[in-house]
Amino acid sequence: MKCSETRRDIARELDGELEPSRAEALAEHLGTCEDCRSYRESMQRLFSLHSGLEEAEPPSMLLPSVMSAIEQPARRDRSSWWLRFAVPAAAVLVVFFGLLAGGRLAEMVGPVNENGQTDFFGLEYLEELPPGSIGELILADSEGGNGDER
Amino acid sequence: MDNDAALMQRVSEGDTRAFRILVERYQRPMYNFFLRSTGSVEDAEDLAQQLFLNLYASASRYRPKASFKTYIYSIASNMAVSFARKARVRDSVSLEALAEGGIEPSVKRPDADPAREFERRELQRNYSEALLRLPAEWRTAIELRVGRELSYREIAEAMGKSVPAVESILFRARERLALEMGNRSGRGTGNDN
Numbered sequence: 468m469k470c471s472e473t474r475r476d477i478a479r480e481l482d483g484e485l486e487p488s489r490a491e492a493l494a495e496h497l498g499t500c501e502d503c504r505s506y507r508e509s510m511q512r513l514f515s516l517h518s519g520l521e522e523a524e525p526p527s528m529l530l531p532s533v534m535s536a537i538e539q540p541a542r543r544d545r546s547s548w549w550l551r552f553a554v555p556a557a558a559v560l561v562v563f564f565g566l567l568a569g570g571r572l573a574e575m576v577g578p579v580n581e582n583g584q585t586d587f588f589g590l591e592y593l594e595e596l597p598p599g600s601i602g603e604l605i606l607a608d609s610e611g612g613n614g615d616e617r
Numbered sequence: 618m619d620n621d622a623a624l625m626q627r628v629s630e631g632d633t634r635a636f637r638i639l640v641e642r643y644q645r646p647m648y649n650f651f652l653r654s655t656g657s658v659e660d661a662e663d664l665a666q667q668l669f670l671n672l673y674a675s676a677s678r679y680r681p682k683a684s685f686k687t688y689i690y691s692i693a694s695n696m697a698v699s700f701a702r703k704a705r706v707r708d709s710v711s712l713e714a715l716a717e718g719g720i721e722p723s724v725k726r727p728d729a730d731p732a733r734e735f736e737r738r739e740l741q742r743n744y745s746e747a748l749l750r751l752p753a754e755w756r757t758a759i760e761l762r763v764g765r766e767l768s769y770r771e772i773a774e775a776m777g778k779s780v781p782a783v784e785s786i787l788f789r790a791r792e793r794l795a796l797e798m799g800n801r802s803g804r805g806t807g808n809d810n
Contacts, residue, residue, distance in 0.1 A: 525648035
């Protein structure tokens with residue numbers, strides 16, 4: 468076995484990836500080659516330097532910040548879904564009740580004329596107005612005449 | 618399907634509690650992976666956060682073909698390599714960055730002898746520095762193998778390479794590290810003399 472091949476096998480062996488069929492040949496070579504033995508020792512030291520590095524604790528805010536970042540858009544989505552339907556529905560309701568209330572109010576306040584229609588102007592009340600008053604002038608105008616003709 | 622893959626399946630159905638479990642489980646390895654890739658606490662935190670957001674956003678596309686571990690490390694590896702390309706971490710790394718970056722060497726079992734402990738810390742500091750000077754892809758492969766204990770096959774899947782290509786990267790990376798560490802100790806001896 469050549470030393471160059473052995474070095475690849477040393478790396479595999481230290482990584483726990485050397486096939487058992489090659490392990491015996493490696494051991495045999497290491498028994499006779501001092502250079503490869505010293506190479507193996509230096510590699511082993513390198514491995515232990517890396518595996519000896521201590522693991523740091525992750526920042527305490529990492530988990531909360533990740534969770535809040537993924538939960539906020541979900542909350543926003545839920546509220547925007549609700550608003551998408553609520554705003555037009557509220558507008559329709561306002562218009563509907565507005566019309567309803569307007570109709571009722573007209574029925575309550577305005578008198579009905581001979582055609583069964585609500586007289587929004589309430590002009591019949593003006594019939595008993597004093598002569599020369601503004602109300603009489605309006606009444607005369609609505610009947611197609613004027614105060615002088617009468 | 619492994620347990621994490623089952624959790625990810627639930628995440629794809631909108632289960633945020635399953636996602637929380639995955640973040641709790643992986644925040645430490647991911648943060649440390651990025652810490653060793655970038656040498657910066659801030660960048661490691663940003664990258665880890667972005668990784669989990671990417672993971673959540675892509676949950677609907679997740680298909681449990683490989684293990685979840687390989688899947689998450691494939692996202693992390695791509696992010697680390699592209700971050701290094703953009704930030705040119707290799708060129709900008711300095712002792713100050715290392716000290717600020719939180720990969721100030723700390724050992725798992727400190728030595729009782731202060732002198733030996735100091736020497737050991739110096740060695741690990743030099744090693745961390747040498748690691749950050751490697752090309753991003755090599756550094757990623759080393760960290761996945763030794764730091765995260767992934768097999769050659771898992772690294773190949775995570776990095777989108779063949780197993781022989783991964784072996785070759787690891788081999789070259791170690792040769793470079795050994796050379797750098799050897800040169801450093803050589804320089805150190807020279808200075809001492």
